[in-house]
Amino acid sequence: MLMHSEFLDVCAVEEIAAGAAILGAGGGGDPTLGMLMTKHAMEQHGPIRLIRVEDVPDEEWIVPLSVVGAPTVTLEKIASGKEILEALHMLEQHLGMKTFAVYPGEIGGGNSMTPLHAAARAGLPVVDADLMGRAFPEIQMTSATLVGIKASPMSMADEKGNRLLLDAVDNVCTERLARAATVQMGGCSHIANYAMRGGHAKQAVIPGTISLARQIGRALKTSRLEKRDPVEALLELLRGVLLCRGKIRDVQRKTEDGFAVGEVSLAVSGSSSQFKVAFQNENLVAWLDGAVRATVPDLITIVDESTGQAILTENLKYGQRVAVLGIPCHSKWRSAEGLKLVGPRYFRYDLDYVPVEASHG
Numbered sequence: 001m002l003m004h005s006e007f008l009d010v011c012a013v014e015e016i017a018a019g020a021a022i023l024g025a026g027g028g029g030d031p032t033l034g035m036l037m038t039k040h041a042m043e044q045h046g047p048i049r050l051i052r053v054e055d056v057p058d059e060e061w062i063v064p065l066s067v068v069g070a071p072t073v074t075l076e077k078i079a080s081g082k083e084i085l086e087a088l089h090m091l092e093q094h095l096g097m098k099t100f101a102v103y104p105g106e107i108g109g110g111n112s113m114t115p116l117h118a119a120a121r122a123g124l125p126v127v128d129a130d131l132m133g134r135a136f137p138e139i140q141m142t143s144a145t146l147v148g149i150k151a152s153p154m155s156m157a158d159e160k161g162n163r164l165l166l167d168a169v170d171n172v173c174t175e176r177l178a179r180a181a182t183v184q185m186g187g188c189s190h191i192a193n194y195a196m197r198g199g200h201a202k203q204a205v206i207p208g209t210i211s212l213a214r215q216i217g218r219a220l221k222t223s224r225l226e227k228r229d230p231v232e233a234l235l236e237l238l239r240g241v242l243l244c245r246g247k248i249r250d251v252q253r254k255t256e257d258g259f260a261v262g263e264v265s266l267a268v269s270g271s272s273s274q275f276k277v278a279f280q281n282e283n284l285v286a287w288l289d290g291a292v293r294a295t296v297p298d299l300i301t302i303v304d305e306s307t308g309q310a311i312l313t314e315n316l317k318y319g320q321r322v323a324v325l326g327i328p329c330h331s332k333w334r335s336a337e338g339l340k341l342v343g344p345r346y347f348r349y350d351l352d353y354v355p356v357e358a359s360h361g
Contacts, residue, residue, distance in 0.1 A: 004055055005125065007047040010039050013116060015217030020112030021310035022216050022234065023209070025299040025327075027260075027282030028109020028135035029067060030312055037081055038113050041120035048116055049125040051101060053207050058199035061097045062127055063088060065115040066105035068139065068156075068178060069188035069258055083157045083190035084118045090155040090163055091192040103127035105142070105194065107209040108135025108282070109312060114190075129205035131194065133330035134299050137259055137281040139178055140171035141342045143332050144194050144204040154178065154193035158185040179258045187258060206330050220308050230308025231323045240327040241356055243286055243293050244268055244275040245305060248320045253313070264302070264316050266324070275324065277302070279313045284347050286324060294326040295344040297333035298356040301325045326356035 008016075017031040042048065056062055065084050092099060102115040102122075107130040119126045131142035139151055151174040156164040164181055168174040174193070182189040196204060216237060223233040235242060246266040253262035259280050266275040268288070275293075277286045283300035286293045294300050302311045305321045332338050334355065344351040 005049050005051045008050055008116070008126075009047055010042060012214055013038050013042070013048075013113075015214045015221065016112055016116070016210060017217065018220055018309065019213030019216030020107055021109055021312065022238075022301055022303070023133070023213055023299065024108030024135040024310065024312060025282045025301050026279055026310075026313040027137060028106055028111045028312075030315065031110045031113050034110045034113025034117060038117040038120060041081070041117050045120050045123065048119050050128050050210060051125045053127050053129045053198075053201055053205055056101060056127060056198035056201060058197060060100035060198045061095075061195055062101045062103060062198060062201055063091065063099050063192050063195045064105035064131055065102050065118055066111045066191050066193075067114055067188060068191050069182050079159060079190065081117055081121065083159055084114055084192070085122060086163060087155040087157040087190050087192040088118065088122075090157070090165060091153065091195060094153055094155070094165055095195060097195070099124060100198070101125040101127050103205070104130040104210070105191075106130055106132040106135045107213055108132065111135065112210070112213060126210065127201070127205070128210045129201075129207045130209045131205060133206040133209055133332070134297075135282050136342055139175040139193070142194065143206050143330075144196070145171050145341060146332060146335075146337055147200075147204050149194060149196055149200060149204050151175075151193045153195075154191055156181060156185070156189045156191050158189050160185075183258050187255065206332065223308060231303065231305065231325070234303070234308055234325060238325075238327045239357065240325045242323060243300070243326045244288065244324040246275055246322065248316060248318055248322060251316045251318060253316070260313050262313070266322065277324065280347065281313065283313065285344060285349055285351070286326070292351060293359070294356045295349065295351055295353055296347060297329040297338065297342045297353070299325075299327035299329060301327060328355060328357055
C-alpha cells in the first residue's frame with residue numbers, strides 16, 4: 001500500500017493548537033500547555049508523522065487518546081506527559097495488541113495536543129481524524145458510538161501513578177464510571193479507549209479534522225499579517241454566522257461532578273440587548289434577549305474580538321470584548337441518532353435543534 005503522509009513541524013503544531021481551540025466550542029481544555037509539551041517532545045524525538053485514515057491497514061489497531069475532567073482543574077493540575085502513555089500501554093497489554101497509530105478522541109481544545117505529544121514521545125504516527133469534529137463533554141458522545149463501537153475496555157491513569165481498567169456494558173456506563181473515577185483522581189484523568197482496527201475506523205471516525213484545525217490556525221495567522229478582521233476570516237472559512245459582538249458583563253461558573261458548569265452574559269455592542277451562553281465544559285445554548293440563537297451540536301465559540309483567538313469557558317472574564325460565532329457541526333450530528341446523543345434535549349433543554357445557518361438565513 002502506498003501511504004500518503006506528511007511530517008508536522010513546530011509551526012504546524014502551533015497552528016493546530018490555535019485552530020483546535022476554535023473547534024473546542026469553549027471546551028476541550030486550553031491547548032497552550034499541551035502545545036509546549038509537544039514542541040519539547042519534538043525537539044527531543046523529531047517531527048510527528050500525520051497519516052490519512054484511509055491509509056491505515058484494515059487489520060491494524062488505532063487508539064484515540066484524551067484527557068477527561070473539568071478544564072478548570074487542568075489549569076492547575078499539570079500533567080507530566082507519562083500518564084497518557086501509561087494508559088495506552090495498559091490498554092495494549094489488556095487487548096494483547098500493538099498500537100499502529102493514535103489520534104484525538106476530540107479535536108477541540110487541549111485534547112488535540114494529547115495524542116500529538118504521546119506520538120512524539122512514542123514514535124507513533126497520528127491519524128488525521130477524531131471522533132467528534134469538535135469537543136463534547138461526555139465519553140459516549142462520539143461518532144464511534146453512532147456505528148456501535150464500544151468505548152471500553154478503557155484505561156485510565158493519573159499523575160500519582162493510579163491506573164484503572166474499565167469494561168462497561170455500554171458507552172453511557174463507561175462515561176458514568178469514568179467520571180466518578182476521574183473525580184476521585186482529583187478531577188482529571190488520562191484515558192485510552194475506543195480501540196479499533198483500521199477497517200472499522202474508516203466508518204467510525206470524522207476524517208481530516210487535524211488538517212482543518214491547522215487551516216483555522218493558519219487563517220488566524222494570515223488575518224493578523226494582512227490586518228484583516230480575524231472574526232470575518234473565521235466565519236468565511238467555517239461557513240459560520242456571527243451571533244454577537246459585545247462585552248462580558250458576568251460569568252457564573254463552578255466545578256460540578258467533574259464538569260465546568262455555568263453561563264456567561266454579554267452586553268451586545270451598539271444596543272441594549274443581552275446575550276447569554278450556557279455551558280457544560282463546552283458552550284451548549286446561546287440566547288439573545290431570551291430567544292434561542294444557537295444550540296448544541298452546532299459549535300458556539302467565543303473569541304477575542306481583536307485577535308480571533310478562542311476564549312475557553314475556564315478563561316472567560318468580566319470585561320473581555322468578544323465575538324460569539326455559530327459554526328455548523330459535522331453532518332453526522334444532524335442525524336436523528338446524532339441528535340439523540342448530543343442534541344439540546346440530552347442536556348435537558350426543551351428545545352428543537354435548528355441548524356445555526358438556517359436560523360440566521
